[in-house]
């Protein structure tokens with residue numbers, strides 16, 4: 001494929017640094033018609049489902065994309081806001097706040113949100129940055145824990161864009177920040193604020209998105225990073241091991257995923273006489289379908305139906321000042337040492 005033509009550059013273009021704040025993405029609308037191409041793109045990504053391609057294409061197009069879009073669309077409809085998908089709304093707001101925060105700290109740079117699946121795509125946002133003269137791009141992701149299924153897939157998308165571009169900006173990637181004290185502190189503050197306003201449950205459940213267990217055996221560090229985040233947060237909140245649980249949600253298909261699974265754990269806790277649980281999703285910096293529908297709605301139902309009395313969902317970090325401070329600290333650290341031209 002030929003590289004795209006570009007106007008000749010002045011030899012000494014001034015440096016312009018940008019941050020690309022990437023998240024997973026959502027369909028354009030909560031309808032089966034819009035969810036289908038979104039799921040086709042997402043589940044067709046070889047980073048996400050590691051099954052021989054031909055076999056997977058048959059299953060995906062022959063079975064999954066015939067039934068799942070309507071079911072997913074109904075779930076999306078239950079959390080959709082007048083401004084659109086919560087994930088996209090929060091991610092955009094985080095980008096705007098991050099730009100403002102970094103601006104106050106003397107960094108003049110553009111921050112754009114970008115989605116791995118759906119719009120605004122990573123390629124379209126990189127085109128925008130390039131059009132405005134970006135010479136350096138820091139790629140930061142809304143995945144505190146590294147997984148090949150998410151983090152590496154974003155890097156693939158940036159590399160696919162790079163493969164078409166003649167004059168590339170310098171690129172930097174942040175692989176994870178699962179143990180960053182600023183991130184842990186932002187999580188701890190959000191739990192403490194919740195406890196101040198709502199009182200404290202018998203148990204804190206920390207639910208992370210799952211991945212197939214096989215991926216861990218093949219070298220994905222995701223599980224270890226989730227457990228490290230949970231341990232650091234528990235330490236910061238002075239929780240004894242019996243006062244919290246780490247679980248994994250959103251299992252897809254029949255293969256074994258990381259355990260313990262969130263929903264069965266909530267059922268067991270309710271049935272075992274635990275009266276009140278507080279549930280948070282530390283691996284999701286922005287509320288989305290997986291937190292608002294699967295945890296705050298379905299998880300609540302499961303806990304109460306099995307005998308639990310009170311279910312408290314602790315919202316994701318979203319636009320909390322501690323999180324935006326953390327994010328700008330993480331960005332600043334990775335921007336540091338990018339020398340300006342003498």
Ligand SMILES: C=CC1=C(C)c2cc3[nH]c(cc4nc(cc5[nH]c(cc1n2)c(C)c5CCC(=O)O)C(CCC(=O)O)=C4C)c(C)c3C=C
Nearest residue numbers: 024025026048049072087147149150209211252288289290
């Ligand atoms: C094989 C399938 C999937 C893997 C592996 C997977 C990993 C993974 N996902 C997230 C974060 C999010 N996932 C979201 C939605 C979602 N995830 C899957 C499947 C896998 N995820 C599907 C099919 C969907 C779409 C909804 C559905 O049909 O069930 C979301 C929310 C998107 C939104 O619009 O709100 C997020 C965020 C992580 C962090 C992760 C691995 C670590």
Ligand SMILES: [Fe+2]
Nearest residue numbers: 024209250290
């Ligand atoms: Fe997912």
Ligand SMILES: [Fe+2]
Nearest residue numbers: 250289290294
């Ligand atoms: Fe889900």
